[in-house]
Amino acid sequence: MPVTVPPEETAWLLHHVVGFDALDPGDTAAILVEATRFAEGVLAPLERDGDRIGAKLVDGRVITPPGFKEAFQAYAEGGWIGTAAPEESGGQGLPDVLALAAFEPVSSANMGFGLCPMLTQDAIQLLATHGSADQKERLLAPLVAGSWTGTMCLTEPQAGSDLGAVRSKAEPDGNGLYRITGQKIFITYGEHDWTANILHMVLARLPDAPAGSAGISLFAVPKFLPDGSRNPVRCVSIEHKLGIHASPTCVLAFEDALGEIVGPPHRGLPSMFSMMNAARLGVAMQGVAVAERAFRRAAEFATTREQSGGPIVIHPDVRRTLWTMRALALGGRLLTLYAAEQQHRDPVRAALLIPVAKSWASDAGVEAASLGVQVHGGMGYIEETGAAQHLRDSRITPIYEGTNGIQALTLLRRGLLRDQGAALGALLDEIVAAEGVTPALREAAEATRSAAAWLRQAEPRAAEAGATPFLNLVGTLAAGWLCARTLARPDAPVAARTAASVFLDQVLPRTMAFGAATVTPSAGLTGTELVA
Numbered sequence: 041m042p043v044t045v046p047p048e049e050t051a052w053l054l055h056h057v058v059g060f061d062a063l064d065p066g067d068t069a070a071i072l073v074e075a076t077r078f079a080e081g082v083l084a085p086l087e088r089d090g091d092r093i094g095a096k097l098v099d100g101r102v103i104t105p106p107g108f109k110e111a112f113q114a115y116a117e118g119g120w121i122g123t124a125a126p127e128e129s130g131g132q133g134l135p136d137v138l139a140l141a142a143f144e145p146v147s148s149a150n151m152g153f154g155l156c157p158m159l160t161q162d163a164i165q166l167l168a169t170h171g172s173a174d175q176k177e178r179l180l181a182p183l184v185a186g187s188w189t190g191t192m193c194l195t196e197p198q199a200g201s202d203l204g205a206v207r208s209k210a211e212p213d214g215n216g217l218y219r220i221t222g223q224k225i226f227i228t229y230g231e232h233d234w235t236a237n238i239l240h241m242v243l244a245r246l247p248d249a250p251a252g253s254a255g256i257s258l259f260a261v262p263k264f265l266p267d268g269s270r271n272p273v274r275c276v277s278i279e280h281k282l283g284i285h286a287s288p289t290c291v292l293a294f295e296d297a298l299g300e301i302v303g304p305p306h307r308g309l310p311s312m313f314s315m316m317n318a319a320r321l322g323v324a325m326q327g328v329a330v331a332e333r334a335f336r337r338a339a340e341f342a343t344t345r346e347q348s349g350g351p352i353v354i355h356p357d358v359r360r361t362l363w364t365m366r367a368l369a370l371g372g373r374l375l376t377l378y379a380a381e382q383q384h385r386d387p388v389r390a391a392l393l394i395p396v397a398k399s400w401a402s403d404a405g406v407e408a409a410s411l412g413v414q415v416h417g418g419m420g421y422i423e424e425t426g427a428a429q430h431l432r433d434s435r436i437t438p439i440y441e442g443t444n445g446i447q448a449l450t451l452l453r454r455g456l457l458r459d460q461g462a463a464l465g466a467l468l469d470e471i472v473a474a475e476g477v478t479p480a481l482r483e484a485a486e487a488t489r490s491a492a493a494w495l496r497q498a499e500p501r502a503a504e505a506g507a508t509p510f511l512n513l514v515g516t517l518a519a520g521w522l523c524a525r526t527l528a529r530p531d532a533p534v535a536a537r538t539a540a541s542v543f544l545d546q547v548l549p550r551t552m553a554f555g556a557a558t559v560t561p562s563a564g565l566t567g568t569e570l571v572a
Contacts, residue, residue, distance in 0.1 A: 041340050043084050044148035045332050047072035049533045050141050050373070056532070057525045058377045059385070062135045071134075072142060078118060079145035082111050087150045090286030091429050095232070097278045102231040102288045108153060109234045116186020120146075121157050125164050129180035136165075136318075137380040140325055144373070147329035151433045152286030154329075156189055156229040158322040163190025163241055166315040167260075170303040179239065179260060189235050192315055193224040193242040193261075193292065201446050203309060204253040208244035208294065210301075219296040220244050220261055223276075226440070230290030231263075231275035238263040240273065240292070241315060242299060243308050250306065258308030261299035271297045283432030319441045320398040324376040327405030330434040331369035334405075334412035337427055338362060341416050352415075360546070361415055365408040367543035370526075370536060371519030372401030378522055392455040392463045393518065395447035400515030402437035403444060409434040448507035451514065452495065457503075461492050464514070471521045476528050480548055484517045487555035494559045505561035513554035520548040 051069035054060040060068070086107045093105040115121065124139035125131025139161065146154040164183050167175060182188040199205035208222025220242055224230075230240070240261040249255030265271050272295040279289040303311040339362055342353035352358045379393035409431040413420035420427040438444040456464060471477065471485045491510055495503045523540035526532050532540070 042336055043080055043333050044076055044145040044329065044336070045369070045373070046533070046535075047076045047145070049536055050144070052533055053374060053526065053536065054137070054141060054377060054381075056529055057374060057522055058137070058381050060135070060137055060377075060381055063138065068138065071138065072145075074118075075120070075142040076145040078115065078120070079149035082114060083146060083149035083153055086111060086153065086286075087429075088426065090150060090152045091283075091433075092285075094285035095278060095288035097231075097275065097288075100275060102233060102275060102278060102290070104232055104234065104288065105286050108286060111153060112156065112186065112234045115146075115157060121160055121186045122164075122184040124161070125184045126168055126176075126180065129164075129168070129176065130184040131164075136383065137377055140321055140380050141377060143322060144325050144329045144332070147326045148333040150286070151326060151330060152284045154326070155284065155287045156232070156234070157186075159192055159228055159319065160186070160188075160190040162192065162315045162318040162322065163239060165318050166241060166311065167302070169314045170258075170311040171260075172302075175260070175300070175302065182237065183239065187235055188237040188239050188262075189229060189232070191227050191230050191238060191240045192312075192319065193227055193230070193240050194312070195226045196223060197225055201443060203243065203256065204251075206243050206245065206256055208242065210244040210246050210257060210259055210299070212246075213298065217298050217300055218244075218246075218259060220259055220294045220299045221296055222294050224292045224294070226279070227290045227292050228287055228440075230288070230292045231278075232288055236264070240299075241302070241312070242294065243312060246305055253309050255306055256308040257305050258302045258311045259299035260302050261294065261297050265298060273297045282435055283429065284436060316441065317394055320394055320447075321376060321380050323437050323441045324372065324379075324397040324401035327402035327434065327437050328369055328372040328376055330405040330430050330437070331365060331372060331408035334409040334427065334430040334434075335362065335365040335369060337425075337430070338365065338412040338415035341419070341425070341427075345417075358415060361411050363539065363542040364546055365411050366535070366539040367523075367547055368404040368408045370539040371516075371523055371543050371547065372397075372404045374522035374526070375515060375519045376401050378518070388463045389467060392451070392467070395442075395450040395455070396511055396515045396518065398441065399438070399444040399447040399511055400519065402434075403512075405434045405437055406431070444511075445508060448511040449504060451511050452503060452507040456492055456495060456510075461496060464492055465489070467518070471517070474521070474525070476524070477521075478524060478544065480544065481517070481520055481524055484513075484520065484548060484551040484555075487551055488513050488517050491555045491558040499566075501566045502561045505565035506558040509554045509557035513551050513558060516548060516551050516554065520544055520551075523548075 055065045090105045122131030127133040210218040242259045274293045276291040376397045379397040382390035416427045523543040526540040
């Protein structure tokens with residue numbers, strides 16, 4: 041059973057809808073074909089054991105499920121970790137958007153596996169952007185080669201989304217390094233048995249740090265020091281989770297662990313944002329990937345499950361459900377790849393769309409996975425079919441790398457209020473002026489413009505209450521616009537054309553409800569007390 045979208049379809053979308061032109065289309069397709077072959081041949085067979093066995097903490101060491109270490113080594117040897125990494129550090133120097141597209145089949149095949157290379161690639165991007173020349177020379181090559189992996193250490197027991205509450209401390213050791221002390225939670229692959237070293241990217245405070253987020257610095261803290269000795273970073277426990285069981289989610293204790301500062305003092309959060317933005321696009325692609333995988337599993341079931349005189353796939357409601365899943369995957373794929381491509385074409389538009397893509401695509405993944413269980417009926421609620429795992433795995437994506445509520449507030453504050461809607465207005469103008477734009481798209485664009493105008497003049501708490509439906513409005517409109525661009529091309533792959541048509545017919549009408557919800561916050565949403 042194919043576990044992901046045909047790579048030739050993604051290559052076509054990249055070149056003809058998203059606007060990617062850095063490579064020849066044939067080369068793009070060849071790269072995605074190889075990524076898909078590895079995902080389906082090596083990673084997909086490990087997925088079930090990854091869920092059933094999971095990662096375990098044994099005597100302070102994390103043991104991952106059988107086959108995962110060898111799969112990672114094969115992935116690294118294939119050069120996939122360094123797809124977009126600088127050539128001078130051993131990478132291939134290919135565009136970020138292509139690396140993101142190649143990440144989709146990995147997450148479709150084995151979401152729990154994909155988190156480790158995703159965060160390692162994000163650490164590479166952080167160091168390539170904000171590291172010193174010496175740090176790039178020493179730290180990038182082993183990450184690119186896959187002999188090290190990287191983590192993102194932000195969250196603490198008292199500091200979740202509010203990073204200004206970080207308490208971890210960094211004391212100068214007198215030799216140019218720092219002693220890091222504190223506890224970090226929810227650290228993906230914070231400990232494992234795959235590589236010779238792990239490089240933790242850690243937020244902490246210097247002794248002279250001002251209060252709040254402005255006082256946070258960023259440090260690179262290795263599991264093993266250059267002399268081979270173990271740095272005092274301990275995995276205290278790993279979490280028992282709803283899904284992604286193969287991925288160890290660690291509680292790490294830093295006990296005077298040696299690290300080096302990355303970027304200027306007290307400017308750690310702006311530096312970390314380069315890693316966070318990359319991770320948010322990666323999570324958006326996870327949502328796309330699980331939607332596509334859930335669709336393919338449900339479609340296979342629907343063609344073989346006999347009821348009422350034939351396979352259930354012949355029934356219009358089942359077909360509506362299946363094609364809605366495929367349409368959600370297509371919309372999320374286009375939105376995510378377009379946001380990634382805009383980082384190099386129009387950074388202002390990219391900043392507008394990255395939180396939208398993260399939230400919209402991850403919600404779409406959960407919806408599609410739930411619909412996949414529905415197609416299976418009672419069998420979907422039973423673990424043997426595998427449909428339930430997709431729902432369990434997908435549920436984390438709207439939560440980590442910034443909850444979707446945080447993404448909505450980011451869109452409101454940084455994408456709308458800060459520039460008074462200039463970037464959004466430019467996008468809406470382009471959509472309305474596009475050749476062949478449908479009346480429904482034009483109506484949705486005007487609804488978005490009206491909602492944005494209302495938010496700009498609304499009381500702060502009323503605007504915040506409308507932030508999530510507004511993000512869903514923008515995301516559905518942007519994805520619908522890209523689907524319309526797909527449908528306008530007679531040479532588009534047949535399945536993509538069908539899914540795009542279903543998106544415009546079945547998903548785009550949701551914009552009217554999102555627009556109404558944005559501008560009608562009830563007293564229950566804007567108050568401060570909950571009356572149950």
